[in-house]
Every structure is written in C-alpha cells, then in structure tokens.
Amino acid sequence: MTENNENVKNSTSATANSKKFNFNFQDKKVKCAKTILIIIFLAFLSFQMRAQTADMSFTTNEQYLDIFSDDNGRMYLTALDPYYYLRMSEDYLEYGHTGDTLKDVNGQEIPWDSYKYGPTGAPATFNLINVLTVGVYQIWHSMDSTVTLMNAAFWVPAILSMFIVIPIFFIVRRITSSDIGGAVAAILTSLSPSIFVKTIAGFADTPVLEILPLLFIVWFIIEAMHYSKDKSPKSLLFGLLATIMLVAYPFMWSAWWYGYYIIIAFLVLYLIYKGLIYSHDAKYNKDNKNKNSRSAQKVEVENLEFLNTLKVAGLFVIGGAIAITALYGTNTIMGAFEAPLNYIGLDEVSSTSGWPNVLTTVSELDTASFDEMVSSSLSSIYLFAIGLVGIFLSLFRKVLTPTKQIVNGLVDKIDVKYALLLVIWLAVTFWAASKGVRFVALMVPPLSIGVGIFTGFIEQFIKNNLDKKYEYVAYPTIAIIALYSLYSTYKADNGDLLRILFPSDYVPIAEGIMLASLALLIIYKIADMVSESNKKLVMNKLFMILLAIGLITPTMAAIVPFYSVPTYNDGWGESLEWINTQTPNNSVITCWWDNGHIYTWKTERMVTFDGSTQNTPRAYWVGRAFATSDESLSNGIFRMLASSGDKAYNSDSVLIKKTGSIANTVDVLNEILPLTKTEAEETLKNSTYKFTDTEISEILDATHPEITNPDYLITYNRMTSIASVWSYFGNWNFSLPADTSRSEREAGSFEALNTYATTMNDTLVVRSLLQQTNDYSIYALIEVNNETLTGAMMAVSSDGQIQTQQLSMHKVKLMVSENGETKMYNTLASVDGELSLLMNVNKNSIIGTDGSGNPVYTTNSWITTKNLEDSVYSKLHFFNGEGLETMKLEKASTDPTATGVQPGFKVFSVDYGNYSK
Known part of the structure; x- marks a missing residue:
C-alpha cells in the first residue's frame, strides 16, 4: 500500500x-x-x-512576612528598577505625563524627572509599562478600593x-x-x-x-x-x-x-x-x-x-x-x-x-x-x-x-x-x-x-x-x-x-x-x-x-516552588519616611547607586545617582567620599555633588579645558575640595595651570557654591558586602593605563566575623573567629581592662590545645556602648599588618549568659583591608558616625535584607560647616 x-x-x-x-x-x-x-x-x-511570588513562601514567620508586605498583606515589588517604573506610573496617573514636572528644553516642554541625578534631573521616560500599570490599577481599584498602584504594578509582568x-x-x-x-x-x-x-x-x-x-x-x-x-x-x-x-x-x-x-x-x-x-x-x-x-x-x-x-x-x-x-x-x-x-x-x-x-x-x-x-x-x-x-x-x-x-x-x-x-x-x-x-x-x-x-x-x-x-x-x-x-x-x-x-x-x-x-x-x-x-x-x-x-x-x-524576597521593606520605609517628612524639599540623598530608585520613590527627594545613571563620573566621587579617611574631602565631595552636580568636571568645565585631562582635573578637585573657599582660591591662584580670576570664580562656584542643597547619606548592610565595588572606584588611579585590570587596582573590603563578647572579672572579653578547619580554629582575642585594650591571636586545636601569639592586625578599633554612652578604643596592633579589626559591642543588649553566668552582649565585628579601617563609611555604618565632626546620625531602622549591624539602615546629615569662608 x-x-x-x-x-x-x-x-x-x-x-x-x-x-x-x-x-x-x-x-x-x-x-x-x-x-x-x-x-x-x-x-x-x-x-x-x-x-508563586505572591504566596511569599520564602518564610513562615508572620513578623517577617509583615515587614515585606503592605497593610493589606500584599507583597512589595521585588528588585530595584521596578520602583522607577512605579514612580513614573504614579506621575502618569497624577499629572498625565511621567516625571514630576515639565521643563523647557530647546523651546519644547518635555516631561522632566527632578529627583533623578540630582540636582540636575533628567528627562523622564515613558514606557508601555506605565500605561499598563495605570490601566490595571484603574480597573482593579474600581472593584477594590484597597488596591494601590504598587499592587497593580505587581501583576503587570505576569x-x-x-x-x-x-x-x-x-x-x-x-x-x-x-x-x-x-x-x-x-x-x-x-x-x-x-x-x-x-x-x-x-x-x-x-x-x-x-x-x-x-x-x-x-x-x-x-x-x-x-x-x-x-x-x-x-x-x-x-x-x-x-x-x-x-x-x-x-x-x-x-x-x-x-x-x-x-x-x-x-x-x-x-x-x-x-x-x-x-x-x-x-x-x-x-x-x-x-x-x-x-x-x-x-x-x-x-x-x-x-x-x-x-x-x-x-x-x-x-x-x-x-x-x-x-x-x-x-x-x-x-x-x-x-x-x-x-x-x-x-x-x-x-x-x-x-x-x-x-x-x-x-x-x-x-x-x-x-x-x-x-x-x-x-x-x-x-x-x-x-x-x-x-x-x-x-x-x-x-x-x-x-x-x-x-x-x-x-x-x-x-x-x-x-x-x-x-x-x-x-x-x-x-x-x-x-x-x-x-x-x-x-x-x-x-x-x-x-x-x-x-x-x-x-x-x-x-x-x-x-x-x-x-x-x-x-x-x-x-x-x-x-x-x-x-x-x-x-x-x-x-x-x-x-x-x-x-x-x-x-x-x-x-x-x-x-x-x-x-x-x-x-x-x-x-x-x-x-x-x-x-x-x-x-x-x-x-x-x-x-x-x-x-x-x-x-x-x-525547576521553578516550582519559586519565591523572591522584596528589597524594599518596612524597616527601610521607616527611615525613608523620616526623610520624606523631616527634610527640606531640596535635599539630596547620597548612597551607592543600587537603591536609588527606591529612595526617590519613597522619599520624593533627589538622589545623587541610581540604577539608570550609575555609569557616570559620580561613581568615582561617591566611592571616593565613602572610601577616604579624610572627612574634609568627603564633606567637600558631598557638597559639590548635592549642590552643583557635575559642573566642576564635565566636558565643558574650566578644569577639563585648562588642565587637558580628567586625571589632572581629579587631582585639582581632590586638592581643593577639603579646603575652605578662601584656601581653595589661594591654591588655584598658585596653581601651575595659571587660572584667571574668572576661571577661578567659575571653578569655586561649582566646588564651593553659595547656595547649597542639604545632603543626607544612607548606609545599609549590603553596602558593607559590596565595599569591594565602591572602594574600587573610589580608589581609582587615573594615571594608570585605561586597560589596567581590576586585580591590579586598589580596592578594599569588609568581612563579617562570628563574634562573642562577655564580661569576666571586670574585663570585657571579645573573641572573633578568623579561620576554622577540621583541625583547628583561630581567634582574635581582645580584652579591655581599666580602659586599656590588649589583643592576641589564639589557636585552638580540635583536641583542645591552645596556642597564643602576637596579634597581626594593622589596627583594632572597638566601640563599646553602655548606659547611653559610647567609648572608642583605637589601637595600632602591628605596623606590618595588612588587615584590621573593627568591633562594636552593645553592653545595653544582653542576649544571654555563658556557662559561668556572665552576660553575653550583642556584638558585631568585621575584618577589613587597612585602606578602609578609618574610612568615612566604616565610621558611619559601624560606629554611628563616632569620630566624625560634620556627619551626624539622624535616623536608624531595621535592615532585614542582609546580615550585619541592627538597626542596619542609617540616615546621616552632612554639615558643610565653614567651607564658604
């Protein structure tokens, strides 16, 4: 057939x-x-x-579920970029266009986002996702008045x-x-x-x-x-x-x-x-x-x-x-x-x-x-x-x-x-x-x-x-x-x-x-x-x-079951709400770029940069401000970015034109930003670049402006874990060839340690685990007695034998909190050390007792590369601004997104001081 x-x-x-x-x-x-x-x-x-994500199966803890959901139990958006599109959708619903305002650009009014890349702002984007989000919201909200625009945005991708x-x-x-x-x-x-x-x-x-x-x-x-x-x-x-x-x-x-x-x-x-x-x-x-x-x-x-x-x-x-x-x-x-x-x-x-x-x-x-x-x-x-x-x-x-x-x-x-x-x-x-x-x-x-x-x-x-x-x-x-x-x-x-x-x-x-x-x-x-x-x-x-x-x-x-933990949470929301209600409208938030979209959405304040503007010179300057140990330089950078943006170093700036390169421009700015206006003016007059009075005035107008915007810094636990990123850019050496590999450039890092702290015989004892194998464990042992800090390395073998030797850390920094007061111990341990130890003991928070009935305190410690031991970031996040004169802790709240200090989401104000003199 x-x-x-x-x-x-x-x-x-x-x-x-x-x-x-x-x-x-x-x-x-x-x-x-x-x-x-x-x-x-x-x-x-x-x-x-x-x-599946809406089921929030990442935990069964009701308190944990509450912190990642709204008042009606609906989960917050995941990741970071969705908050930018949510904010644009909110603008579209309220104003009929994305962006919070309209701006005249070359004789044409275009939607403008004032909060992005402050203080300059940027054109607002308009995308189909904004239209769909508003459409879903209007239909759903007409049937259920508890529905928010975020709830509608949640379901748009599905x-x-x-x-x-x-x-x-x-x-x-x-x-x-x-x-x-x-x-x-x-x-x-x-x-x-x-x-x-x-x-x-x-x-x-x-x-x-x-x-x-x-x-x-x-x-x-x-x-x-x-x-x-x-x-x-x-x-x-x-x-x-x-x-x-x-x-x-x-x-x-x-x-x-x-x-x-x-x-x-x-x-x-x-x-x-x-x-x-x-x-x-x-x-x-x-x-x-x-x-x-x-x-x-x-x-x-x-x-x-x-x-x-x-x-x-x-x-x-x-x-x-x-x-x-x-x-x-x-x-x-x-x-x-x-x-x-x-x-x-x-x-x-x-x-x-x-x-x-x-x-x-x-x-x-x-x-x-x-x-x-x-x-x-x-x-x-x-x-x-x-x-x-x-x-x-x-x-x-x-x-x-x-x-x-x-x-x-x-x-x-x-x-x-x-x-x-x-x-x-x-x-x-x-x-x-x-x-x-x-x-x-x-x-x-x-x-x-x-x-x-x-x-x-x-x-x-x-x-x-x-x-x-x-x-x-x-x-x-x-x-x-x-x-x-x-x-x-x-x-x-x-x-x-x-x-x-x-x-x-x-x-x-x-x-x-x-x-x-x-x-x-x-x-x-x-x-x-x-x-x-x-x-x-x-x-x-x-x-x-x-x-x-x-x-x-x-x-x-492979995708059943599946869950995703939101980034935004009520802990962050508490501090961001404080910024929204307690800071001037022209305030600028400075942090690393990754959470910028969340900050602008919740606070309605400008950010230095975010996920759509990360590949800009500000990555160097923000990284530099957090990585440096020079508070005056850090303050000057925050002041410049918050008040004049890129004016001092953009392609049309006096510095770029006069010095002929970005590297030379960066050198000049790093020299004058820590100075008062008078000192900076004198430095520029004596510069080998022979700036004119008009050029000096234009430079100082960008670095030391008369009208400034308040700046608020945010640190959070994940920023600690990505220190190798922001410090890599903050320590960027512009004199090296452009194709120099990352491994050949300077960077720093922090690593959290398992730490135990107690008081024995009037002596504060802090023990941090540095290394552990099947055969032995190595600890850093720190003691404080009569206001004196001492330290040693202790090796404990699997059969209980103990050996001690001199502490090889470059520096040990310990902050002890007790009865509303803090005490800093800052001791040089070893000149040749490449790593340092940062510790924070809260004697007001007792989490239990040891076998002898001694109190065990809430403690955090980190091992860090020595180039970050005295960094502005370490002083801010680990020690709540202790040792800084112009940056003050204003608000702190829970950060459930990463391990670290708690409260781990912190807001600091910046006092520009007498820079204009």
Whole structure:
C-alpha cells in the first residue's frame, strides 16, 4: 500500500469512527476551538507559575512576612528598577505625563524627572509599562478600593508574560503543523530561567517588553513569507502587522533596533537567495522552452514569491524607519545606527569618556560562559542541543509537506527561510549573551522554537511514514527520554511532581481557568484517540504526549516552588519616611547607586545617582567620599555633588579645558575640595595651570557654591558586602593605563566575623573567629581592662590545645556602648599588618549568659583591608558616625535584607560647616 493510500485510509477511518461520537475532529470549528483552548491553557500556565511570588513562601514567620508586605498583606515589588517604573506610573496617573514636572528644553516642554541625578534631573521616560500599570490599577481599584498602584504594578509582568506563548506556538505550528511542538516551544520559552526570573509577579520591569514585540514581529514575518507565493494580499497584510509592531517597539525598549537588524539581515539574505534561484530557474526554463510546463509554473511562482518578499521588505525596512522617525524623532532612528557600538564596549574597564566603567561591576552584565548560557536559557545541554538540531531540521520540510504538493513541484525540497531566520536570530542573540548574562534571555526564543520544531518534526515524520518501521526506533527513544526526565525530576523534587499543576492558589480564578482548559484538552485528546481506529496513529499520539511531557517537565519543576524576597521593606520605609517628612524639599540623598530608585520613590527627594545613571563620573566621587579617611574631602565631595552636580568636571568645565585631562582635573578637585573657599582660591591662584580670576570664580562656584542643597547619606548592610565595588572606584588611579585590570587596582573590603563578647572579672572579653578547619580554629582575642585594650591571636586545636601569639592586625578599633554612652578604643596592633579589626559591642543588649553566668552582649565585628579601617563609611555604618565632626546620625531602622549591624539602615546629615569662608 502506498503512503497516500494509507493516509486516505487513515482519514476515512477517523471520519467513520468520529461519527460514533457525532463529532467531527477534522471540522475547522473544532480545530479552532482546540487551538483556543491550547492558548488559554498555555497563557494561564505562564501566569500561574509567575503568581508563586505572591504566596511569599520564602518564610513562615508572620513578623517577617509583615515587614515585606503592605497593610493589606500584599507583597512589595521585588528588585530595584521596578520602583522607577512605579514612580513614573504614579506621575502618569497624577499629572498625565511621567516625571514630576515639565521643563523647557530647546523651546519644547518635555516631561522632566527632578529627583533623578540630582540636582540636575533628567528627562523622564515613558514606557508601555506605565500605561499598563495605570490601566490595571484603574480597573482593579474600581472593584477594590484597597488596591494601590504598587499592587497593580505587581501583576503587570505576569499578565504580559501570558502573551509570550501566542507567537511562539503559531511560529512552530506554521513550520511543523504540530500543536504539540508549538506547545512545547511556548512553555520552554515562557518558563526559561532567564526569562522567568525577570518576569515574575512583582518584577515590574521591562524585560518582558524586550522579547515580546520581537516574537510577534518574527511571527508576522514568517506568515508574510508563507503567503508570499499567493496572489492574495495576505503577505502584505502580515508585513504591515510586522511593521506596526516594529514601530511600537521603541515605546517598549530602547534597544529595539536589535530586532530590526535581525529581520533586515534575514530579508536581505533571503531576497538574494530567492533572486539567485529565480535567475537560475528562469534561465533553465528559457533554454528548455515549452518542454516542461511545470518548470514554467515554478518560475512564475518564484517570481511572485520574490516580488511579494521585496514588497514586505520595503514596507518593513523603509516604511518602519519612516514611521519611527515620524513618531519618535530622528534621534531614535539615528540612535539605531550608533547604539550597537556601545554594546561592544560593555566589558571594557574604562569607558570612552575616561572615567571608570561601572558596568563592569554590574552582575547581570558579567560576561557569560557557555555553561551559563546553556543553564540560563533552556536549563540543560540536551535541550540546548535539541534546539540546534530543530533549527537544522527546519530546512527539511519535505517530510512535513503533503506528498501531492511535492509531486507537483510547488515546494522546494529544501526550504531555507525558517532556518535562515532562526540562525540569524540565534547568532545575534548568542553574541549579545556573550557580552552579558542579562542578554541570555534574548537567545531563548530561537532555541525553544528549535526544540518545538524537533518535536513537531518527529510527530509528523512518524505519522507520514506509518508503513515504515521507524517507530521501532522512535518509540523506545521517546520513552527513554521521557522516563529519564520524569525520574530525574521526581528524585530532585522529592516526588512532588503534581505540584507543577498547582503552583499557586493566590488567584483562584486563574488557577480554575488553567485547570479547566487542561481538563477539556485531556477529554478532547482521549475522545480523539478513542475515535481513531488506526492503532499506529494512536501510538503516535500517545508517545508524542509522553515526549512533550519529558521535554517540559525539568524546566517546570525547576521553578516550582519559586519565591523572591522584596528589597524594599518596612524597616527601610521607616527611615525613608523620616526623610520624606523631616527634610527640606531640596535635599539630596547620597548612597551607592543600587537603591536609588527606591529612595526617590519613597522619599520624593533627589538622589545623587541610581540604577539608570550609575555609569557616570559620580561613581568615582561617591566611592571616593565613602572610601577616604579624610572627612574634609568627603564633606567637600558631598557638597559639590548635592549642590552643583557635575559642573566642576564635565566636558565643558574650566578644569577639563585648562588642565587637558580628567586625571589632572581629579587631582585639582581632590586638592581643593577639603579646603575652605578662601584656601581653595589661594591654591588655584598658585596653581601651575595659571587660572584667571574668572576661571577661578567659575571653578569655586561649582566646588564651593553659595547656595547649597542639604545632603543626607544612607548606609545599609549590603553596602558593607559590596565595599569591594565602591572602594574600587573610589580608589581609582587615573594615571594608570585605561586597560589596567581590576586585580591590579586598589580596592578594599569588609568581612563579617562570628563574634562573642562577655564580661569576666571586670574585663570585657571579645573573641572573633578568623579561620576554622577540621583541625583547628583561630581567634582574635581582645580584652579591655581599666580602659586599656590588649589583643592576641589564639589557636585552638580540635583536641583542645591552645596556642597564643602576637596579634597581626594593622589596627583594632572597638566601640563599646553602655548606659547611653559610647567609648572608642583605637589601637595600632602591628605596623606590618595588612588587615584590621573593627568591633562594636552593645553592653545595653544582653542576649544571654555563658556557662559561668556572665552576660553575653550583642556584638558585631568585621575584618577589613587597612585602606578602609578609618574610612568615612566604616565610621558611619559601624560606629554611628563616632569620630566624625560634620556627619551626624539622624535616623536608624531595621535592615532585614542582609546580615550585619541592627538597626542596619542609617540616615546621616552632612554639615558643610565653614567651607564658604
């Protein structure tokens, strides 16, 4: 029996059996309903997985849960950047535009963010996420008055992620005609680790908008190419949809141009390929005129396909550029040509401006290894490999195409368009991923589509070759893959596989819709298989379901259960609320950049810099102010940044022009900032740069301004753990070559120690564990008796033997608090020591007693590099400003986000003193 006859028989028997159920599974309406059910299930599965964060399963402690949720028990947003978009959404809701004000720039009023990069401010950004957040809020708040804008923002990424599955499913189904392949690809894309963690409920940021528009663009382009052989306008219609989505892309992501280039590269190369094929076949047909009518028909179809593709390319490339220019201005389209060059230098130590490149220390921009790309994209190397195989298999659509069409010669034996697009897409995103871990998410869709194609290819190949014996190899292979996957997941997940179907019950209606759609699909599939008389087709369907389950289960199990602890909390909120209510409106908050978005949102005050302005000269100056031991220099830096911003050292400044370099400018500023205005003026007059009186006045207007903004410093526990970052920039040596590696530059660090403190026989004893192995433990032993501090190193072996030797620390600093008073002990221990010991004992806080009944006190201690032992930061955070004359602790509250001192979130005021004299 031929393959065609077998297929006809299969179809006839299926139809006959389906009549038993009075139900035609081949009816278009039935297929359409099934497709809708599949999309609903996939969308709500995506939502439910992301809803897990709302369950706050990171703890069962009610007090801990309260500190990370609002008055109605709804969790705060996660991470940092979401608070910027939340603040912009608040502005949009209140003023009708993002930003807190409008500012005239070149004769045009634009939305302005006064709090960002104070005191200068910056243009406010307007993004689709602001519109969606306000929209969700208005709908939800109309039904529940307790809903806040933050509550609405919390769910926006989960809602948007529901749309990821749509284009992926239809792309794979277009290529393979397989619903199972489309579903596998959609699930793998939606739940990929690198996409999932940045699109969970609570992570109200833009990563989902970086991917979603391109998915729709690719889907529409693929549909346009599919219909390019038809005389109907469908090809041009889908090209128009792709162009519309392209035009919307800049409103969602500033790096929209990468998708633009991917499609341009595909269209250009595909046009060249089709042009060559057409020329070859046209020449062949001309040389063999009237000998082969099918050849002439093929040339006619190729000509139509080439012309339609050319029209789509022109509409997308040229029409898209014109529309983007009209809507967003020439800067947006011109930026598309310049922006890629900026991404090339992400990993360079020094930026092209001459200032250090802060992006080299941003974890998500760390260079990704191949293993990291694999684990962050599809979780495992075997799925990664299957994805590559699937992309290759997309070339061979002959086995997935009805035989009749192949015989008629209307379909090429090799169809390059899908493979070409996927290869270009993967190559571009693979290169981007190699520049930074955060870009790994961009390469997930083409790989997931490849896995979907592989799945669909296997399904259609076996189904179209039922008279062969391929199933004897295919079925055992599928069974092994699926069972191994399920067994591995079962062992890793302690057998709780069913929890995948019940990831969260926080939104009952979403859970109900997902389970109901799944139940209907199961019923449909069972009925479909019962109605099928051909047992080989039934076996094919069963094993394909098994294969699909095997492919998606590890990815799903890896994210169930899932939780994420918010960064903002009520502890921080207490101190930030104090700033909001107790400080002047022109106050500036100075801290390291990472929490800047949270501070501006909660305090409505300016910040020195934040997560969108970290790669600026202020990274050096803020790092310098905290790392230096010179309080006067630190004070001068805070004064300059808070009052005049970058005026003293920007590219148009007197110092840059006169000294000729950033290094010389930094030297001059480090020399005059600690001085009073009179002293600074005298220093500038005697400078070798021969400044004029006008130039001196301009310099001092920036460094010692008459009108100043109050500055408030914030320290917190995590800032201690990242001291190696801010001190690295604060100790930056501009005289070293720009490509000097990080290991060759100076930095400092703090490391918390396990410490025990008690009083024995009127002697305060503090013991800190420095090192521990299976054989011995080494302690720093500090004693205070009669106001005298002494110390030693003590080694205790596993059998209890004790040896002591001289303390090798460069310095020991101990603060003791008792009865509302503090006492500082500052003792040089060893001139040759490279490390120092910082200790804080609170005798007012007794946490227990030792075996002899002696009180045990709350104690913290750190070992630090000696370059930070007397730093302004160490005096602020560890010793509450003790030893500083111009910086005063104003407010302290709990910091539950990291281990360290408590209260660990501290606000200090800065007194500029007599600097103007």
